[in-house]
Amino acid sequence: MSILDWFAKKNDSVVVERSKLDIPGNLWVKCITCNGVLYSKDLEENNKVCPHCGHHFRLTSKERMKLILDKDSFEEFFSTMQPKNALGFKDTISYDERIKKAKKSSNLNEAVVTGKGLLDDYEVVVGIMDFSYMGGSMGSVVGEKLTRAIEYATEHNLPVIIFSSSGGARMQEGVLSLMQMAKTSAAIYRLKQKNLLYISVLCDPTTGGTTASFAMLGDINMTEPNALIGFAGPRVIEQTIRQKLPKKFQRSEYLLEHGMIDYITERKDMKPVLSRILGYTSHKKISKGNNNGN
């Protein structure tokens, strides 16, 4: 080994590629549930689940996809669609500014990624919402992308899996956002008419108009532990009924107890469970040889 080799090697180890966490202070992360201090690399290697208490941190759409789909199998649909300030909406800053900021900070064109891919060699259409883009709110683009994806699945006889993570309808698009609830739900109706499978995975948090439309309509409704899922926000409810809410209210386990959720799974088991459901519902894995021509 020459001296130069020795230097080169050292340089290699300095450049460690590490995707960013959406939590400030990149090296160490404090778990919001157990207050444990976690080394962020460990946390990422554990699918962003706290190794001490099992708290599930939020995932970006990219991370979710990596976790669920087979490597390099994803083909994105309608990626260029962008939101429009149809109402000329302005709060503290204009909606156009907000769109720009969201795009920059999340590196996404909108709050949902749609497309098709393979899950354990089962061909599936997926929609993955991303809370880091304007709180995962549903405006025209989210509604349209999901509807098109569902229609694509309906046409091609494919199962649909949607991962929700959304504060609800996007205020900045007014009633146009509300109408996306109707649009997506109608598309789900047509998918089900063809006896095609729809699995809804309600991730932390899923609230408002998203819950009150496609997210609650799965043949199977699934979630991860302790995810916040509800219609009205807890603060609004407390103000309305003027009493403290029960512990764990609007959390996964609470919803399961009340009959709204089929199954709660830890993140590491999400893909295997989805794969099993696809198996139970008579889906066929594609044979590897066929993979390319299709």
Added chain:
Amino acid sequence: METNKYILEFEKPINDLYKKIDELSILSSDKNKKELNLDISIIKDKAEKLREKVYSNLEPIQIVQIARHPERPLMLDYVKNVFDDFLELHGDRYFGDDTALIGGFSNFEGQPVMVIGQQKGASTKMNLYRNFGMPQPEGYRKALRLMKMAEKFNIPIITLVDTPGAYPGLGSEERGVAEAIAHNLQDMAGLSVPIISIIIGEGGSGGALGIAIGNKVAMLKYSIYSVITPEGCAAILWRDAGLSSVAADSLGIISEKLLEMKVVDEIIEEPLGGAHSDRQKVYKKVKIFIKKELKRYSKYSKEKLIQERYDRFRSIGEYYE
């Protein structure tokens, strides 16, 4: 003009003029009658002009106030005055009966229909009974049950929308109000009978949409339809519910704007002063509208009805490709 008990802030100058007219009429005697009558007619003229001016330049937040006016005709007022009769049907068959979202059989000029809508209370006591027109899951499930029955017997469905929103309560959440609304949105897409929806007052978000998947969606002129209340929007975006008038401007909740965006298909005119100032006129307009739509849809096939409704909602949305 009928004098109203509840005078909205922006109506006060108009109301003051009418008060003056009343005072003058009391003062009038044989001696000064002629003179006073002239004054009265001048003031009356002025009042009418002012009313016209005020009502042609209403701010969205003022329209919100008219939509929520305590004397505005409610769902059951329309049922009584627009339809021949009403047989209310109760219960969702799972948990209970919702008094805020009601429905039943009815005849419209001899044609059987299913009428469904949110009912607010006309008084505080009735409002408590009606939960201020805020339905719980049972309401939506009952509505869907009745709609499916209407489909079974091939009866058109007419929904009258007037709610601040679905009830944000503990039990409401526990029993899955989101699921109930979602289920309605999904299944109404497949109903093979005509659905005609009219927003008669407040179209409050998902709670309104849950019964408003119409082939045709109309709005009374001074009603509103919104993704969130202006107060709620202001509280979230500016942390100040006092800025609700700004939110009302921004959210695009008034009938003209919604017609432009094709969220509603038609505006049913109201008299200046709002529906409560001349109820009979409004009932008549609503009647004409329903008659026209029922006639049109009587020629539609089941497939065409479903396709039209799907396309109607499918096409709503603004984006860049």
